[in-house]
Amino acid sequence: MVKLEEKLNSLLSMGADFADIRYMKSKTLIANSSEVRNIISNNGISEGYAIRVLYKGNFGYKFTTNLNNLDLKDVLLLAVGDKKTNVYQLKPKKDIVIIKEKYPNSKKPNEIIEDISKIKEEILNADKRIKSINVRYSENSIEKQYLSSDGRDIEIKYKISSLSISAVARENNINVSSHISLSTYLGYPIEVFDINESVNKLLNKVSMQLKGKSAKAGEAKVILSPEVSGVFAHEALGHLAEADLAISGILGKLKGKKIAKDIVNVSDSPYLDYPTAIGITPYDDEGVEGREVNIIENGIVKEFLNNRTYALYTNELPSGNGRSEDFRSSILIRMRNTYFRPGKSRFDEMLEDIKEGYLMSSVLGGQTSPDGTFQFGIEEGYKIENGEIKYPLRNVGIAGYTLETLSQITDVSKDFNVWPGVCGKMGQSVYVGTGGPYVKVEKIKVGGSNE
Amino acid sequence: MSKEDLDYIINKASKENAEAEILHVKIKVYEVSKEKNEQHGMAYEEDGYGLRIIKNKKLGFSYGNKISDELYELAVSSLAAGKEDEANILSYDSRKVKLEGIFDESVVNPIDNLKYYIESLDSISDKVNFINQRAVAGYTTIEVKNSLGLDSKSKTSFIWIGGVANYLGDEVGPEIYEGESSKFFKKINIDNLLNNLVLKIDITKRRRKFENNKKNIDIIFTQKAINELVVPLLTNGITLESYYRNRTPFKLNDIFDSKISVTDDPLIPYLPWSREFDGEGLPSIRTEIIKNGTLMKYLSNTYWSKKANMENTHSAFRSFNSLPGISTSNLVFEGKSFKDDDGIYIDQVQGVHTSNFDTGDFSVSANVSWDKDGGFREIIISGNIKDLLNKIIGFSSDVISYDKVYSGKMKVSGLSIA
Structure with missing residues (x-):
């Protein structure tokens, strides 16, 4: 710790206006x-440092596994x-956050293989x-430390565990594939989730x-499921x-404007009380405490996700969305748990007036x-x-134009759930959660057969 | 013996009657990047080690940033969880491939070059709205050693210059990605990159809604679109693992009416994916996957070659933190030629990762597309990769390299579009 502080102080004494060090x-x-x-296909440890300076109005980054050989002038x-x-x-703020698991995994690799092999045989x-x-189990134990010249000193420890299953079936010369993914910050997925229920869902998807x-x-009338x-x-x-x-897309121009009915509300949150909300980010990778960002409120474009740089540029409070995949990567603005807020309708009521349309499950x-x-x-x-x-x-498949689609939303259910995912942007992947209710869209483009 | 020495681990395994392979990757990357509100220079360096040990036909794997006893013990814990398998073997090949044009000395200190390319991109900033500009150069030294005596070492450079831009006026255009990649700075065609960006931004200034009034519309995929749509679906389908596991729509000796040829060629100098050996240290070879319309071979690594009892095409692909998988290098597409420009040009597609890679079914949105009358706002193309290869009419004569693709533009008839 002292060593990192020394590096920061040295960078400031060399003329840097700001400096931070991430260890991961x-x-x-x-x-x-x-x-x-x-097979155990991956078993290892990766650790390193990302040093960043703001010097004469530009950022300089250095990513390394070996801090000792680092020449700060570089x-x-x-x-x-x-x-x-x-x-x-x-x-300035000092904090240590340890996200505790409810069902920690104490099993050895051979016992994990036995567990997932049983699931495979059952299917x-x-x-x-x-x-x-393919039945795949993964666990990623993450330790992060962040130290900056403005006095942020943040440590975070958590673990994301996942069980994913993909199956390919064949009948009468038709091939189909289905998958499920269960990821959580609460521990061993086989104990956190009802695996039998998930397996049955997978089998049903194959049959369907x-x-x-x-x-x-x-174009067609469509109900989008919570997923x-x-x-x-x-x-x-x-x-x-x-x-x-x-700032280069359609939303930048629409801040403060109404683009959808009052029932349309979308947010991005550092924490949702769902085991699958794996975008959990109490502090981002710039030491910023996460806050809820209301992207659309009652159909009006309210605010954007930012990092420390864009918070200044857009004149908004830092939101805690500055994230990087690992120590090898620069900070990008990334989502955490992004969700469509639930409404008041029942799913069966939403179906009633659809003469012809689709349910996308x-x-x-x-x-x-953009x-x-x-x-x-x-x-x-x-x-x-x-x-x-x-x-x-x-x-x-479905496709469309976001603004048109949002304006076509006529009903939102009270059912709600959150799914885990991994989001890619500029070559970096981060854990995210996505949540929503049933949403009725009057008109959306459906890709399928021309016949 | 120093713990830094790769032989340390191999000898340690040998003392415990195990075979071992150690992969050492040393990487150094420089980048200059520019966004509207942020510019940075970046340097990244890392040493990584991947260890495979095999004992009693069981495989163990581990990785880390240094050679250590902990690295070995992690591999042993993996091995204990594995299953006996005759295909868990290491390989040896005494042949060595030496390739010209894979290492450019100027990547060792490339910042001035990278700044020049960012300034070049700046020169069109009055014509396009840049979302970001990036110039990247670096090199990797890869070393593979194993208990059978295999000892391969190679140094290769990489350069990527590109930008993401759109039209930002009364309307907002789609993100257009353009990039040039090579192993040598002198092979980067910056004028081509700038011209492509300006041309495509101009096309997307005014886009019209696509109306499908004809039963059959020909589609012309640019090399970028081939790389985005065809390459991922084809790559998954032509690996020996997919074949062995029935996870591909392709069968050996499948016939394609288009009579196309697709060759995996890691031996063409300067191309981005050329290499002297594969991820297991085995010498690179050229593989004719589809020859004159017949599927001839699947790409393989050692494990799947042994498992399926078929030829090893030395197509192992990996980093230090993963086991060898199978992937393509440079894919050369050839076939009949076409000259007319009747049809819809597709340059970028969205949502390829949502395809069903096991069946080859896809439904993607083409967000950069045009015909002789201008750009379209959005088009959905649905189909199957096997069907697409069957319906290729031909290729244009302007053969270029775009990431994994070495080809002319590809014209296809009869795909479902909406």
Whole structure:
């Protein structure tokens, strides 16, 4: 600790206006069980430092595994640019946060392999159409320390554990695949979650897809399930609200304006009381205490996610969204737990007036662009006819223009849930949570068959 | 013997009647980056070690930032959890490949070069709205040693110059990613990069809604779009692991009416993914995956080659913190040629990661697309990778390298678009 403080002081004495040091240690274990082999595919420790200076109006970064060989002059020399960079300075604060697990894993690698191998056998025995399977357990124990020249001294320890299952089934020359992912900060997923329920969901998704029909390509009335609306909140809206993208995108121009009905409310939170809300970020990687960011409130664009640099630029309070994947990466503005707030309707009421449309139940992932276009791949979906769910779909996607889609939202359910995920941006991946209710959209583009 | 010596671990394993392989990666990267509100220079360096040990047909793996007894013990704990498997073996090949054009000395101190490229990108900042500009250069030294006597070492450079920009006026255009990559600074075509950005921003200033009035519309994928859509789906489908596990739509000897050829070629000088050996230290070889419309081979590493009893194409891909997987190097696409420009150009697609990689089904949104009358706002393309390869009409003559792709533009008929 003293050594890090000395480095900071040296950087200031050499002319830096601001300096910070991040230390991160990550201990990772990944176990895989497939129809072919059981294996520990990853087992190791990675640790290093990220040193940053603000010198003559530019940032200089140095990432290294060895602090002893570091020549601090080199960090200053790396501060190149047009001298316009600045940083939001905070009040001094010292804190240690340890996120305790409710069900800590005490099992050895061979015992973990036994557990996931049992799940694999159960699935293979339950449906003989499943020809290939991956059951993957991973745990990532993270220790972070942050020290800055404005007196922030923050330590955080937590562990994210995940169980993911993907299965490929074949019948009558039709191949389908389904997956589930259970990630949590509360401990060993096999104890945190009801695994039988999850396995049954996976088996159902396989069966439904094998029976699935194509959707007709074109515009349609759609209900997004909580899983899909959560991904919509993240992909279609959350990314647009990241301040670095917002200033070049559609949301930047719309701050303070109404873009949707009052029932549309979207936020990003450092903490949600759900075991799957793995975007948990009490302090970000710039030592900023996380606060709730209300991106859309009663249909009005309210505020954006920022880091210390963009907080100054957008004249908003730092939100605690400055995150980096590891010590090797620079700070980017990233989401944490982004969610569509629930409404008051019941799901069955929302179905009633749909003569022809679709229920999109689970998602393969999605992507967005600052112009507001988005695309989601749908894993599980159903045709709705005359207020009833009819047959399942296969190979379908939805896409659209975020502002149009938000204005087309006419109903929001009171059901709500949160899903875990990993979000990518500029080559960096971070844990996030996505949450939402059932959301009815009057018109959205559905990709499927031209016939 | 020094603990820094890779032989330390191999000898330690040998004393315990185990075989061992140690991969050492030394990486150094420099970057100059610019956003509207932040600029930085960056240097990153890391030494990483990946250890595989095999004993009684069981495999153990560990990684870390230094050679230590802890690294060895972690691998032993992995080994204890493994299952006996005849395919858990190490490989040896005495052949050595020496490639010209894989290391540019100027990446050792590249900051001035990188600043020049950022300034070059600045020169078009009155025509495009930059979201970010990045110039990256660095090198890796990779060393693989194993108990069978394999000892491979290579140093390779990498350079990437690019920007993300859009049109920001009355309308907001999509993010356009443009990049140039090579192993040598002299192969970076900065004028091409600048021209592409300006051209595509201009196209996306005014976009119209796509109306599908015809049954069949030809699609022309640019090299970037081939890299974004075709490469990931094809790569997953042509690995021997996918074949062995029935997780691919492709079968050996599948016939494609398009008569295309796809070759994995890590031996072309200067291309971004050229290399002297693969992730297991085995000499690089050229592999004809699809030849004149027939699927000839799957790409493999040692484990899956032994498992499936098929040829090892030396296509192991890994970093120090992972076991060898299988991946492509540079993919060369060839086939019939086309000259007309009738059809819709697709330059960028969103949502490829939402595809079903086991079946090859995809449904993606093309957010940068145009025809002779201008740009479109959004198009969804749905289909299957196998079907797409079947329906290729041909390739244009302007062959260029774009990340993993070495190809002309690719024209395809009969895909579902909305």
